[in-house]
Amino acid sequence: MQPKNLQRVFAALAREGLHVERDGRIYRVRLKDVEGAPAGEVLLPDEFPVEAKALRQLAGLAALRHPAGGGVTTVRASPDFHPGDAGVAIGSIVETEGIVVPAAVGTDINCGMRLHVVDLTAEELLAKRDVLVERLKGDYFFSSRDLPMTAEAMQGLFREGLIGWLSAVRRRPLGQLARADLDQLEREIDRVHLGGALDGDPRWAPEDLVPAEGVVRDGGLATIGGGNHFVEIQVVEEVVDRARARQWDVRAGQVAIMIHSGSRGVGKHVGALWRDRARGMWPKGQKFPPEGLFSLSLADQPEAVAGYMQAEATAANYGFLNRLLLAELLRQRLRELFGEVAAPLVYDLPHNITLPVEGPARRWITRKGACPAGAEQPVIIPGSMGAASYLLVGRGSPQLLGSASHGAGRATSRFEMGRRGRETEDLGLAGVDCITLREERRIEEAPAAYKPIGPVIACQVEAGLCDVVARMRPLMTFKA
DNA sequence: ATGTGC
Numbered sequence: 001m002q003p004k005n006l007q008r009v010f011a012a013l014a015r016e017g018l019h020v021e022r023d024g025r026i027y028r029v030r031l032k033d034v035e036g037a038p039a040g041e042v043l044l045p046d047e048f049p050v051e052a053k054a055l056r057q058l059a060g061l062a063a064l065r066h067p068a069g070g071g072v073t074t075v076r077a078s079p080d081f082h083p084g085d086a087g088v089a090i091g092s093i094v095e096t097e098g099i100v101v102p103a104a105v106g107t108d109i110n111c112g113m114r115l116h117v118v119d120l121t122a123e124e125l126l127a128k129r130d131v132l133v134e135r136l137k138g139d140y141f142f143s144s145r146d147l148p149m150t151a152e153a154m155q156g157l158f159r160e161g162l163i164g165w166l167s168a169v170r171r172r173p174l175g176q177l178a179r180a181d182l183d184q185l186e187r188e189i190d191r192v193h194l195g196g197a198l199d200g201d202p203r204w205a206p207e208d209l210v211p212a213e214g215v216v217r218d219g220g221l222a223t224i225g226g227g228n229h230f231v232e233i234q235v236v237e238e239v240v241d242r243a244r245a246r247q248w249d250v251r252a253g254q255v256a257i258m259i260h261s262g263s264r265g266v267g268k269h270v271g272a273l274w275r276d277r278a279r280g281m282w283p284k285g286q287k288f289p290p291e292g293l294f295s296l297s298l299a300d301q302p303e304a305v306a307g308y309m310q311a312e313a314t315a316a317n318y319g320f321l322n323r324l325l326l327a328e329l330l331r332q333r334l335r336e337l338f339g340e341v342a343a344p345l346v347y348d349l350p351h352n353i354t355l356p357v358e359g360p361a362r363r364w365i366t367r368k369g370a371c372p373a374g375a376e377q378p379v380i381i382p383g384s385m386g387a388a389s390y391l392l393v394g395r396g397s398p399q400l401l402g403s404a405s406h407g408a409g410r411a412t413s414r415f416e417m418g419r420r421g422r423e424t425e426d427l428g429l430a431g432v433d434c435i436t437l438r439e440e441r442r443i444e445e446a447p448a449a450y451k452p453i454g455p456v457i458a459c460q461v462e463a464g465l466c467d468v469v470a471r472m473r474p475l476m477t478f479k480a
Numbered sequence: 481a482t483g484t485g486c
Contacts, residue, residue: 086481108481220483227481268482352481 009052018059025459029055030062037063040075042091043400043463045455053083060087060290061094061104067286069299070098073363076400078370079456080409087291090369090410093403097363099295100305102278102312104366105354107271109312110319111229111262112193112350113371113380113406115391116327118255118334118343122235122475125255128337133435133476135336139329140224140231140478141437146175147325149216158205161197161317162189162324174215180328184344192320193349193372200314206269221318222325224480225261228407228445231326232258232382234389234472241469244393248378248469249344256472257343258389259326260382262352263319270315274308298362309364312354323348346391347378351406365401373397373404379466381457382407385477386428386447390457392466404465408453414444421446433476441479 010020013029020029027050028039040058044050058077065071074095081091086106094104118125125132138144149157150172156164166186169177189195202210209219224231234256239245250256263270278294281301289295296304331343351371357363373379373394381404382389396402412420420427421443428447436442460466 106481111481225481262481265483
């Protein structure tokens with residue numbers, strides 16, 4: 001079955017020098033006049049519309065090379081592929097050799113997902129819905145939370161992630177962290193991708209977050225952030241893979257907590273700094289890369305490549321803690337309302353990050369809105385606030401370089417959703433319990449803004465990228 | 481995406 005817009009999109013792209021072909025669910029796109037560039041490959045469910053802008057961005061990414069040597073070797077895109085507004089399509093997975101591309105990951109460094117299960121049924125939880133919502137509004141939209149961090153904790157966090165942070169907090173637990181179960185947080189580090197600990201350095205963090213001594217009062221930690229980020233309370237609707245679900249502590253009928261957030265202002269700080277540095281270091285007199293996707297080359301700027309990787313890691317470490325603390329605030333509220341209820345971490349992982357490929361340190365994979373899906377590894381794919389979300393297990397397939405999608409994918413722009421909201425079209429919000437201080441957010445992020453999650457999941461299971469372990473349904477969604 | 485910013 002042909003998507004309706006296919007011929008039109010292919011013809012338009014051909015006129016501007018892009019060659020596109022389709023082979024079942026795989027689309028390949030290539031810039032005709034760039035010798036030796038790999039084709040970008042997209043996996044898309046049948047009948048999903050193909051967006052010209054996203055294909056153009058993918059072809060540009062595939063053609064990146066640095067004049068001093070090195071370039072992009074492989075480009076793939078996941079089924080939630082859609083155009084990005086910083087020149088890189090969301091859902092892009094890019095392997096580079098000898099270069100890193102700061103703009104490929106952008107400013108939303110270590111945006112990712114976290115999933116907990118809670119030993120409560122939906123009925124038990126909803127019986128106290130109103131008081132829970134009131135308290136969480138205070139926590140997430142400020143005022144009632146108390147999370148001061150010592151200078152040592154911030155330094156430890158930026159330098160070595162959750163491990164460094166936790167050892168500093170153990171020495172001097174402040175505010176609500178004095179009520180946290182630090183032993184449990186330490187045990188759960190096993191369930192954070194890469195141990196939530198990358199080699200960073202405080203020198204890359206915003207200055208006000210790393211004072212020489214004293215306490216950071218409001219470092220922006222445990223904040224949800226805008227756009228598609230959320231904290232959602234769900235119920236496990238169906239367990240599909242019983243053995244694995246048992247192994248991961250997941251049972252049908254349980255409440256779940258799903259968190260989608262990133263490194264907030266720290267990622268913005270690092271991403272913008274290195275985007276500008278990469279531009280400034282571009283060899284004089286050389287043609288600029290498409291979309292401002294300046295790279296740093298190991299051949300002539302090895303210290304810049306190392307510096308960027310350390311800076312990205314610094315921001316990524318903050319992203320891991322941001323999600324951990326969003327969950328910890330919720331766990332503390334649940335304890336207040338329901339007593340000592342268990343709420344173990346299932347998994348936490350980034351879908352916006354550059355990681356080295358095993359072997360000699362000259363190849364990297366950047367995922368921009370694509371979830372790592374290594375063999376036997378938990379994969380978390382959220383649907384919209386009106387649709388199911390999924391816990392899956394990865395299969396390490398090379399088709400998307402060991403990745404899966406990071407969601408259903410946006411179908412309609414924020415701007416267009418605003419217009420539809422004013423026309424009072426049906427945005428799929430019936431029955432959705434969305435808690436936010438901004439009415440426009442509810443509209444921009446309404447279920448109708450997203451593609452259907454079902455075909456996105458089915459397409460990836462059929463392609464052998466991952467298998468479903470459990471499906472969750474939303475009970476209430478917090479959006480900043 | 482962003483304590484959004486020409």
